[in-house]
Amino acid sequence: MSFGIHQMNRALFGLSLILLLFGCHSESSNPTGKSDKLRIALIMKSLANEFFSTMADGAENYQAENADQFDLIVNGIKDERDISRQVSLVEEMIASNVDAIVIAPADSKALVPALRRAIKAGVVVVNIDNRLDADVLATEEVEIPFVGPDNKAGAKQVGSYLAGKLVTGDSVCILEGVRTSFNGQQRLAGFQEAMEEAQIKVVGHQSAEWEMSKANTIASSMLSEHPEVKAILAANDSMALGAVAAAKGAGREGEVLVVGFDNISAVQQAIKDGKILATADQHGDQLAVYGIENALKLIEDPDAKIEDVETPVDLVTQESISP
Known part of the structure; x- marks a missing residue:
């Protein structure tokens, strides 16, 4: 009788171990550890320029308020003329499989081919701050919405x-x-x-x-x-x-x-x-936010009509600044 109990205990232990291992495997719906949240890349010009550091702060604050919805990757270049580095950043973001790129291009023409490659890779692209060249966009046969001021x-x-x-x-x-x-x-x-x-x-x-x-x-x-x-x-x-x-x-x-x-x-x-x-x-702290909001809409509805969005620009004088 004791032999049967011993054998049964061993069998139960083995079954428990199998169930434990199976259970651990079945709960790991994301074995790579990659977040299920959307990943949006913000690519700007020189962060040495206060305007773009303010833009980055505004975008990061917005992401913190919507942390359950998306992750934000912030990139910038060393100075306004470092166009090749900005192209490289676009390529790096494509390789890292981001869902969207929101970009303030350092050059209105040179960035278009790289952004076309991003779109072909399935990345949503939104142009902010500095409008991309319409003729080059037409030549590259690509549509990219512009979100920014006149x-x-x-x-x-x-x-x-x-x-x-x-x-x-x-x-x-x-x-x-x-x-x-x-x-x-x-x-x-x-x-x-x-x-x-x-x-x-x-x-x-x-x-x-x-x-x-x-x-x-x-x-x-x-x-x-x-x-x-x-x-x-x-x-x-x-x-x-x-x-x-x-x-x-x-x-x-x-x-x-x-x-x-x-x-x-x-x-x-x-x-x-x-x-x-x-x-x-031109409300730099909100400009990237406007772009991110537009990117999120396009991700949610890939068939949505691509439209430009004009954002505010206001005159600032001694009279208009609060004491």
């Missing part, structure tokens, strides 16, 4: 406000962004249109490639060559700060009016202090 209208608003502080026939200079960037082209066009309507003379415009130090050097040269210049219009706030430093170096601080675009915190303080006249706020 840069020309924003720049014209800033330029018109500046013109109200000048008189007919006054001279100004313009600091452009990267010339292959659509947003840089549009901001230049907006500034020029505002000056033309106000009959203000644009005596020079050069690209400082969005960078403060380069803007300082170029603006110093402009002020030396054109001492009659009454104002400098900068296509972003980093360049506006460079222009302020140039005016100070030329002994014309407070005399040469400066405007920018982006509404970074350093410029907000400069506007309060009267060192910069105005800027445009």
Whole structure:
């Protein structure tokens, strides 16, 4: 009798072990350990630019509020001209099987082929901040929605406000962004249109490639060559700060009016202090969020119509900034 009990106990133990092993295997529905959540990559320009670090913060805060819905991978490049690195980031995100790429391209043309490859790999792509070139998109036979502001209208608003502080026939200079960037082209066009309507003379415009130090050097040269210049219009706030430093170096601080675009915190303080006249706020902390929201919609409904989304851009002056 004791032998039978011993044999039965061994059999029960063996059965329990089999069930335990089977149960552990059946509960592991994701043996690779990969999260079932969506993975969205945010690829920006230079994180050394406060505008893009603010954009990253806004996106990360949004992800934290929606942590059960998606994971966020944030990438940036060392400076605005490092286009090859941004292309590489797109390729890396394709290889890591992200569900979507939300990108602020450093170049409106060069990024399109890589983004076409992403779409062919099944990745949803949303373009923010700097619009991709329409002709190149057509050549590559790809549709990518743009989520962002009307840069020309924003720049014209800033330029018109500046013109109200000048008189007919006054001279100004313009600091452009990267010339292959659509947003840089549009901001230049907006500034020029505002000056033309106000009959203000644009005596020079050069690209400082969005960078403060380069803007300082170029603006110093402009002020030396054109001492009659009454104002400098900068296509972003980093360049506006460079222009302020140039005016100070030329002994014309407070005399040469400066405007920018982006509404970074350093410029907000400069506007309060009267060192910069105005800027445009394209709500950088929300711009990537708008793009992520659009990407989530396209993932949920792959057959949804691909449409652009225009986001706000507002004039910022000393009067509009709260004390």
